[in-house]
Amino acid sequence: MTEVALARLQFATTTTFHFFFVPLTLGLAILVAVMETLYVTRGDEKYKRMTKFWGHLFLINFAIGVATGLVQEFQFGMNWSEYSRFMGDIFGVPLAIEALLAFFMESTFIGVWVFSWDKLPKNLHAALIWLVALGSNLSAFWILAANSFMQHPTGYTIQNGRAVLTSFGAVATNPNVFFQFGHVFFAGLSTAAFVIMAVSAWHLLRNHEVPEFASSMKIGVIAALIGSVLVATVGHFQTQYLIHEQPMKFAAMEAVWEDTGSPAPWSLFAIIDENRQENPVNIEIPYLGSLLSYNKFSGSITGMKTIQKEYEAKYGPGNYIPPVKWTYWSFRVMVTIGGLMLLLALWGLALWGRFETSRAFLVSAIWMAASPFIANSTGWWVAEIGRQPWIVQGLLKTADAVTPGSVVPASMVLLTLVGFNLLYLVLGIIDLGLMIKFAQRSMAESAEEEGALVY
Amino acid sequence: MDLHVIWFILIAVLFSGFFFLEGFDYGVGTLLPFLGKNDAERRAIINTIGPVWDANEVWMITAGGAIFAAFPQWYATLFSGFYLALFLMLLALILRGVSFEYRSKKEDLGWRQAWDWAIFFGSFTPALLWGVAIANLIRGVPIDAHMQYTGTFWTLLNPYGLLGGIAAVAIFIMHGANFLNIKLEGELAERARGVANLWWWVAVVAVVLFVYGLFVYTGYTSKGFLAILVPLIAALALLAVRFLEGSARFWSGAVAIILAVVSVFIGLFPNVMPSTLNPDWSLTIYNASASDYTLGVMTVVALIFTPLVLLYQGWTYWVFRGRVRVGEGGY
DSSP states (O other), rough: OOOOHHHHHHHHHHHHHHHHHHHHHHHHHHHHHHHOOOOOOOOOOHHHHHHHHHHHHHHHHHHHHHHHHHHHHHHHHHOOOOOOHHHHHHHHHHHIIIIIIOOOOOOHHHOOOOHHHTTOOOHHHHHHHHHHHHHHHHHHHHHHHHHHHHSSOOSSEEEETEEESSOOHHTOOHHHHHHHHHHHHHHHHHHHHHHHHHHHHHHTTTTHHHHHHHHHHHHHHHHHHHHHHHHHHHHHHHHHHHHOOOOOHHHHHTTTOOOOSSSSEEEEEEEEETTTTTTEEEEEEETTTHHHHHHOOOOOOOOHHOOOOOHHHHHOOOOOOOHHHHHHHHHHHHHHHHHHHHHHHHHHTTTTOOOGGGGGHHHHHHHGHHHHHHHHHHHHHHHHTTTTTTEETEEEGGTTSSTTTTTTTTHHHHHHHHHHHHHHHHHHHHHHHHHHHHHSHHHHHHHSSSSGGGG | OOOOHHHHHHHHHHHHHHHHHHHHHHHHHHHHHHHHHHHHHHHHHHHHHTTTTHHHHHHHHHHHHHHHHOOOHHHHHHHHHHHHHHHHHHHHHHHHHHHHHHHHOOOOOHHHHHHHHHHHHHHHHHHHHHHOOOHHHOOBOOOTTTTTTOTTGGGSSEEEEEHHHHHHHHHHHHHHHHHHHHHOOOOHHHHHHHHHHHHHHHHHHHHHHHHHHHHHHHHHGGGGGHHHHHHOOOOOOOOHTOOOOOOHHHHHHHHHHHHHHHHHHHTEEEEEEBBSSSSGOOOOOTTTTTOHHHHHHHHHHHHHHHHHHHHHHHHHHHHHOOOOOOOOOOO
């Protein structure tokens, strides 16, 4: 494998692993904060037990998210030094702001929160977890602002072959970031909601601490409804935005090779031949492509072949079509799972207050625990794989962004790729084991642990 | 004032804060399996840094982010050049990050001891490697006309690089032991004091040699009287550690570390990464920097948020100002 391929594989694996844990952190911080707020306002010890129980799961997950985030910060310099030189003027800014504004906030207040249950007034202690939630989500905003530039460059000019910042405001208010952040924020909320629903369902099936887990289930169902409705809504408009800003990514998501007529159908299942640039089998739903793209029953979708010709004229010879199968199927897996999640949330709403009466619902909730994680990963793949061959849309190709082989040869990239992945594999297994162990504990057991004795 | 100079100073400040705060974290982590005789003692030792280590580590992350934003060429050359060293450091830091959280999650003693050794590895390795890295920045590394590093991992392990590693490990262990001395009670605190005294000797010898190298490699004496005063005060503060007690002893070590970092940056100025191949190929605060506009934006951001961070981080130390008791979880 070439250095570029290895570096890409390293970025893909380390980022996917990191992003496996992060959305749960984003959402669970908020829901734990909601529980502690209920404890403060209602004074019911039940909510304190809930806060501590879900707080433990939050912390196990938080630790691995933070630890794997370290690689994210440094691998731009390690494997992508030419990217860093090209983009430093722009990319470093949101990254540094993320550290200064968000990382300090979340890491400082999580430390205090864990150790100060008996030291600080109740409402101040609850405020701390809100600050953690704010810090985590601000961090998501800033890293997505950085990523948004890569999807849709704004506020820059090119000088001496490097991108130079001309408007910080344009980078921070890139329209793309509001779609991306909105999508990730509600995905995070959904992830936390489905984890809470699954764990609560497991306990409710066994009649453990029914008041506590029924309350948790209520919070989970509300968050799942808000999350899955809004993640889909934002996603819908985000996709429409792509039609203008990243038409190639959009066409790849839909596996549209030739321009469609109007009205455009929507592909339900396609067998894709990327070499011959066609779909030998394609089951389509008429009108739906136009409806999803333009909110009406007319309008065509530009095909990849047309865009390829435009890009050749604009950027010179080269292949501008991303890996279509990955993009198309990642998108479909994400959307399908998103739909199932919405259905489960609605089912939960229908059963409001008597969840334990439906064994089918509880079992489904347990089985759905993995779904948000798959949707998060595949969603992220759509965003990143669909942008290829560009690392920065229209400005820099991935192949030109990698550290020169004279500085970091392919063998070294392979070494670190294997090293990081082995460590991640071991930590991932341990983390999952601990999550399951602590998810199966009782709330009473969880609440007994004194704050300061966590380590 | 020149924005390039301001950002050079701000990065020096971030590294000072990082080495001061993570310095004692690394020291505490390195000492953990040796100083704590049983699980209760080790738990108390970890709890001294429990509420704060995560935020302390952010000083390093912010320093990295600030280098990226203010001096992207420095970021690109440094992290691609010191590739394997950084890889080892990241493995260590990842392991350390999860160790604190995971060790208490099972009662099993073997499980806990395994994580204690992970904390040791995760603290010792970055301490050593940061020392090696800083020494190599001072000494200079092979950088070609295109700002690309042309050495290997072994280039970094020259005698001066290794000396830097030993100096960092020794001073951090001493600093960590001094921290434990004021955060623990009774016999355990006394034991920590003994360790600090022992490592003080190593630190003094290594740091004196290290500073000698700083003077030789950077032509430090030409930097003026005030510049020479900084490492001098650092040396005096380090010497004073042995003769002070309690928090005065801790703070004296802290001053030594902070001023040592400041000395390193004075020595480097205006270079950020000197080239041993040709002085003209060195990375400086001018040829490695971001645009003036970016530096200006970042200055505004830093001026607003740095005081805020200092304020709330300071508050956390105030909240946890007491000593940790063995077996009680402390605080």
